[in-house]
Amino acid sequence: MKRETAWRIFAGEFNDSTVEIKGQGEMSPSYVVTPLGAKVNRVFIIGVLTDVEKISEEGELLRAHLSDPTGVFTIYSGQYQKDVTDTLSKIEVPAFVAVVGKARTYSPEEGTIYVSVRPEKIMEVSADIRDKWILETSKNTKDRIEAILEAMKMDQSNTQELKKLGYSIELSEGIVEALKSYVKIDVNKYVRLIYESLQYLKPRREALPDLEETPKKENFVKKEKELVIEKEVKNKEVEKKDNFEETEKIVLEVIKKVEGEDGAPWDIITEKCEKAGLDKDSIEEALNSLMDKGLIYEPVLGTLKST
Numbered sequence: 001m002k003r004e005t006a007w008r009i010f011a012g013e014f015n016d017s018t019v020e021i022k023g024q025g026e027m028s029p030s031y032v033v034t035p036l037g038a039k040v041n042r043v044f045i046i047g048v049l050t051d052v053e054k055i056s057e058e059g060e061l062l063r064a065h066l067s068d069p070t071g072v073f074t075i076y077s078g079q080y081q082k083d084v085t086d087t088l089s090k091i092e093v094p095a096f097v098a099v100v101g102k103a104r105t106y107s108p109e110e111g112t113i114y115v116s117v118r119p120e121k122i123m124e125v126s127a128d129i130r131d132k133w134i135l136e137t138s139k140n141t142k143d144r145i146e147a148i149l150e151a152m153k154m155d156q157s158n159t160q161e162l163k164k165l166g167y168s169i170e171l172s173e174g175i176v177e178a179l180k181s182y183v184k185i186d187v188n189k190y191v192r193l194i195y196e197s198l199q200y201l202k203p204r205r206e207a208l209p210d211l212e213e214t215p216k217k218e219n220f221v222k223k224e225k226e227l228v229i230e231k232e233v234k235n236k237e238v239e240k241k242d243n244f245e246e247t248e249k250i251v252l253e254v255i256k257k258v259e260g261e262d263g264a265p266w267d268i269i270t271e272k273c274e275k276a277g278l279d280k281d282s283i284e285e286a287l288n289s290l291m292d293k294g295l296i297y298e299p300v301l302g303t304l305k306s307t
Contacts, residue, residue: 012070037175046133263305
């Protein structure tokens with residue numbers, strides 16, 4: 001039996017999945033089919049491990065959450081993955097971690113499916129590795145978007161026609177199943193998901209090609225006035241970015257000054273930041289951005305702590 005592909009997939013797509021293909025025999029694999037047609041048995045995910053919780057009296061079953069730029073993966077690890085469970089229990093959160101694991105589903109009632117990951121391997125990684133995963137996963141997501149758009153153009157989508165276009169058998173089968181099972185697939189949602197994810201990369205990040213062909217310019221020579229306006233707009237954008245980075249720096253410094261072992265209450269952080277000259281909207285935006293970058297986290301509701 002061949003080893004199943006470990007899909008690079010964002011939490012935003014994985015958690016939208018409501019379709020499952022169950023294996024017919026004891027050794028037959030089961031799959032979660034995402035709205036973009038990923039036919040997932042195994043995943044390869046990287047993000048910020050935000051919490052690890054024992055959910056059994058014996059401590060043999062752990063529940064953890066791993067955050068990426070689009071959402072949160074839920075991870076369950078137990079006695080049958082003892083080495084992985086031991087590793088997971090020893091990681092000091094928050095931390096950047098990579099996980100290879102099996103897609104799992106839970107259906108409390110008919111028509112409702114919750115997805116999670118059972119880890120096979122887990123290890124701490126650097127922020128640079130996380131960034132590379134975001135880039136690769138963005139490219140993979142873009143490929144699925146293009147494939148499903150091609151399938152939507154067909155009178156009747158089928159695996160063979162998609163394979164002729166160069167798509168893998170796994171993706172081709174998944175797309176056919178997705179188009180059959182999902183009433184409406186909001187492709188634009190996943191386009192936005194890609195570009196939002198790329199905002200987390202450092203300035204050296206590569207840009208993805210546009211999904212739509214860029215219109216050709218009929219006139220490449222700009223008038224002097226247009227050049228001046230363009231320069232002013234660019235300067236304002238740079239200034240806005242610099243100001244926001246300074247706001248983030250101030251907020252992070254405040255948190256580090258007022259936090260104790262258990263962190264600092266949100267309202268005290270806000271009060272101190274306002275005294276430093278920041279407005280509430282800027283403070284909230286900076287807090288959300290710092291959490292997304294993994295520089296701070298929320299150990300308990302309403303309390304923040306630096307990493």
